[in-house]
Amino acid sequence: xxxxxxxxxxxxxxxxxxxxxxLHSLHYTEIFNKRAAEQNCLALLKTCNSFIKLTQVHANxxxxxxxxxxxxxxxxxxxxxxxxxxSYAASIILSDDSSIYLYDAFLFNTIIRAFAQTKDAxxxxxxxxxxxxxxxxxxxxxTFPFLLKASAGLVDLNLGKQxxxxxxxxxxxxxxxxxxxxxxxxxxxxxxxxxARNVFDRxxxxxxxxWSAMIGGYARLGQSRDAVGLFxxxxxxxxxxxxxxMVSVLSAxxxxxxxxxxxxxxxxxEKEGIxxxxxxxxxxIDMFAKCGDVDEALRVFCKMKDKTIVSWTSVIGGLAMHxxxxxxxxxxxxxxNANVTPDDVSFIGLLSACSHAGLVxxxxxxxxSMTSDFGIMPKIEHYGCMVDMFSRTGLxxxxxxxxxxxxFEPNAVIYRTLINACRAHGELELGxxxxxxxxxxxxxxxxxxxxxxxIYAKMSRWEKKSxxxxxxxxxxxxxxxxxxxxxxxxxxxxxxxGDRTHKHFKEIYKMLDxxxxxxxxxxxxxxxxxxxxxxxxxDKEDAVNRHSEKLAIAFALLNSPxxxxxxxxxxxxxxxxxxxxxxxxSKVYDREIVVRDRNRFHHFRDGSCSCKDFW
DNA sequence: CTAGGGTTAG
Numbered sequence: 001x002x003x004x005x006x007x008x009x010x011x012x013x014x015x016x017x018x019x020x021x022x023l024h025s026l027h028y029t030e031i032f033n034k035r036a037a038e039q040n041c042l043a044l045l046k047t048c049n050s051f052i053k054l055t056q057v058h059a060n061x062x063x064x065x066x067x068x069x070x071x072x073x074x075x076x077x078x079x080x081x082x083x084x085x086x087s088y089a090a091s092i093i094l095s096d097d098s099s100i101y102l103y104d105a106f107l108f109n110t111i112i113r114a115f116a117q118t119k120d121a122x123x124x125x126x127x128x129x130x131x132x133x134x135x136x137x138x139x140x141x142x143t144f145p146f147l148l149k150a151s152a153g154l155v156d157l158n159l160g161k162q163x164x165x166x167x168x169x170x171x172x173x174x175x176x177x178x179x180x181x182x183x184x185x186x187x188x189x190x191x192x193x194x195x196a197r198n199v200f201d202r203x204x205x206x207x208x209x210x211w212s213a214m215i216g217g218y219a220r221l222g223q224s225r226d227a228v229g230l231f232x233x234x235x236x237x238x239x240x241x242x243x244x245x246m247v248s249v250l251s252a253x254x255x256x257x258x259x260x261x262x263x264x265x266x267x268x269x270e271k272e273g274i275x276x277x278x279x280x281x282x283x284x285i286d287m288f289a290k291c292g293d294v295d296e297a298l299r300v301f302c303k304m305k306d307k308t309i310v311s312w313t314s315v316i317g318g319l320a321m322h323x324x325x326x327x328x329x330x331x332x333x334x335x336x337n338a339n340v341t342p343d344d345v346s347f348i349g350l351l352s353a354c355s356h357a358g359l360v361x362x363x364x365x366x367x368x369s370m371t372s373d374f375g376i377m378p379k380i381e382h383y384g385c386m387v388d389m390f391s392r393t394g395l396x397x398x399x400x401x402x403x404x405x406x407x408f409e410p411n412a413v414i415y416r417t418l419i420n421a422c423r424a425h426g427e428l429e430l431g432x433x434x435x436x437x438x439x440x441x442x443x444x445x446x447x448x449x450x451x452x453x454x455i456y457a458k459m460s461r462w463e464k465k466s467x468x469x470x471x472x473x474x475x476x477x478x479x480x481x482x483x484x485x486x487x488x489x490x491x492x493x494x495x496x497x498g499d500r501t502h503k504h505f506k507e508i509y510k511m512l513d514x515x516x517x518x519x520x521x522x523x524x525x526x527x528x529x530x531x532x533x534x535x536x537x538x539d540k541e542d543a544v545n546r547h548s549e550k551l552a553i554a555f556a557l558l559n560s561p562x563x564x565x566x567x568x569x570x571x572x573x574x575x576x577x578x579x580x581x582x583x584x585x586s587k588v589y590d591r592e593i594v595v596r597d598r599n600r601f602h603h604f605r606d607g608s609c610s611c612k613d614f615w
Numbered sequence: 616c617t618a619g620g621g622t623t624a625g
Contacts, residue, residue, distance in 0.1 A: 074616085105616095109616055110616065140617095141617070142616055142617045145616095145617040145618060146616085149618090179618085181617080181618050182618095183618090184619060207619095208619080212618090213618070216619055245619080247621060248619080251620080277620090277621090278621080282622070286621070286622065310621055311622085313622045313623080314621075316622090317622065345622055348623050349623075349624095355624085379624090381624040382624075384625070387625095414624085414625090599625050
């Protein structure tokens with residue numbers, strides 16, 4: 001018999017990873033033993049790591065009459081992450097109705113999973129599921145997690161509901177895995193968070209994964225307080241959080257800018273011995289940076305053994321937010337030396353660092369090097385950084401030229417960047433025109449009219465300013481209210497501009513008056529041109545005095561020990577007057593004040609700000 | 616063959 005020796009030859013070929021050669025041997029084997037051929041085929045497919053090899057193998061499988069073999073097809077799909085290979089396998093199933101009886105749920109699950117994992121072909125997972133049902137192949141409990149994962153990626157609530165219904169019809173909606181994935185799916189769909197919560201609330205048994213899915217859902221949506229609240233409930237329920245839960249919790253802390261909470265989370269991680277995975281460390285870095293303590297972020301970063309591109313990017317982006325551009329650039333160079341290849345996201349951090357620190361030359365060089373050295377095509381975000389970089393230094397026309405040159409239509413962010421530059425550098429007419437364009441793009445966005453109105457104020461065009469205001473009123477458009485958050489003694493306080501209903505209203509306003517007197521003595525003068533209201537000067541002054549950050553700072557001065565730093569988070573950009581006032585407060589009251597605004601951090605100390613008035 | 620997570624312009 002020749003068979004054993006040929007089999008040996010196949011094994012050898014497989015070891016050498018030469019699957020096509022092995023296939024030739026297989027061909028001979030088949031003459032002796034059909035069953036052996038089938039088994040060898042499976043082994044063979046395991047070694048196929050490219051689409052070309054897969055198709056070669058498959059072409060030969062046709063010769064052996066094994067092209068419809070479900071085991072072979074399953075292997076074919078699960079071996080490859082290549083979309084072509086998956087589609088190819090799917091098309092074989094679809095092209096031959098007569099052999100559909102050969103296929104089982106296992107094969108369909110594999111194909112559904114494969115499509116669910118792709119970036120752009122998730123809808124095919126749903127399609128294959130439909131084919132499965134049409135051919136009366138019953139789904140099993142493994143089918144739904146795969147299918148739900150695809151639905152989550154498609155962000156389509158109606159589709160999600162249908163899949164949910166289908167799972168219920170087959171009796172799998174009480175399965176823990178299915179329910180957990182369902183929470184994830186609903187919370188990923190637009191408007192689906194309530195449905196996710198509904199699934200979560202109805203569960204009779206919840207695993208840590210269920211809690212993580214729900215907390216992660218809130219965190220992803222920016223419902224950070226809900227995320228933190230649910231985490232507290234999780235602890236009360238006695239369910240032990242793991243590293244994945246903590247990633248979502250940290251991400252919620254980062255979003256809130258709640259440093260105390262974030263520090264506590266880190267303490268909890270240490271106390272519970274939760275394993276500090278790469279993702280968890282990255283989340284810690286991001287949390288510390290976004291909560292205003294970028295040195296802590298650096299500490300976590302330096303202690304990391306395996307720093308990935310995300311770790312580097314997070315810490316570079318963190319330094320950028322704090323205006324520490326030179327350090328960010330140095331770290332970027334260090335990253336390249338460590339043989340970590342920069343990606344498009346890391347360039348966003350780097351360019352934004354250059355922009356915030358006024359490093360125009362370095363920034364321009366890096367922008368060039370992005371394409372020339374790394375073959376990364378700049379996205380609109382990268383152009384956005386460059387536009388901002390030129391705008392800040394007063395090169396408004398250079399910024400404008402870049403906008404005209406870039407291969408994208410300018411979006412609202414780009415317009416706003418230009419408008420701010422125009423305002424800061426006295427290009428008021430240009431600013432007026434661009435603002436009108438922006439309003440054309442976003443006519444329902446109240447803040448855009450505020451921008452326009454502020455430009456008219458600067459131009460002293462009072463009648464136009466008043467027209468704009470009246471237009472806003474007529475259309476019922478509103479400015480987003482300024483809102484500032486302050487964390488004190490494990491409590492989160494919120495302050496809204498001009499709020500007179502606040503619980504601590506009296507003491508705050510008393511303090512504001514006192515602050516006003518002390519600041520004036522120190523030489524502070526209100527800057528009131530940024531105020532929208534068309535009222536007399538004294539009232540205008542009053543209005544800026546009641547900006548939410550001032551309320552928060554007053555409250556913090558009253559309720560925290562002397563000389564301790566004050567950290568606040570604002571939902572909008574800090575206005576010129578508040579920026580100036582905070583500088584004085586830091587000196588007069590001898591406090592370090594860290595302000596996170598919409599765009600970046602300001603560290604006020606001894607009468608000056610880390611942004612060097614460059615924001 | 617099954618579930619949850621990290622970085623992204625102003």
